Amino acid sequence: MLWLLLIGLISGWLAGLISRGRGFGIWGDLVTGVLGSFIGGYLFNLIGMPVYGTIGSIISSTIGAIIFLWILRMFSNVAPAAHKKE
Template sequence: MSIEGLLLYLVVGAVAGWLAGTLMKGKGFGLVVNIILGVIGGILGGFIFGLLGISMGGILGSIVAATVGAALLLFVIGLIKKN
């Protein structure tokens, strides 16, 4: 992976993590953790969209898939933290 590709992946992760934290009403954990959640969410979202047969391309599609995945992760983490 090139430096540009890595930076793009991190930017998409940061945007997705921030969006997920905003959508989940302040359940974000700060910039670094939100980036990590966005990157992991991108993997999870891509997997889920693939299972559903939804094909999203380009940067916008990556951000949408990563945001959905990160929001799901935040939801699960919120459930775990309540117990």
């Protein structure tokens, strides 16, 4: 359980760095990473690429978290930081 949370924290932080240039804080990174691990694991198994090991788990979780953030932004009314009008 602790290992799942640590991988979720790392992958949520990486997804935050990739998608918005910084993380979401410890709890935001954790939630994003754990949800991303479920999405990434499902998608990787769906295309026939099972994930093994710690590095594979971090990669699939990060990709799943990026997809989760992309879907979240599709349905939210908040503009990305780069496109906000001041």
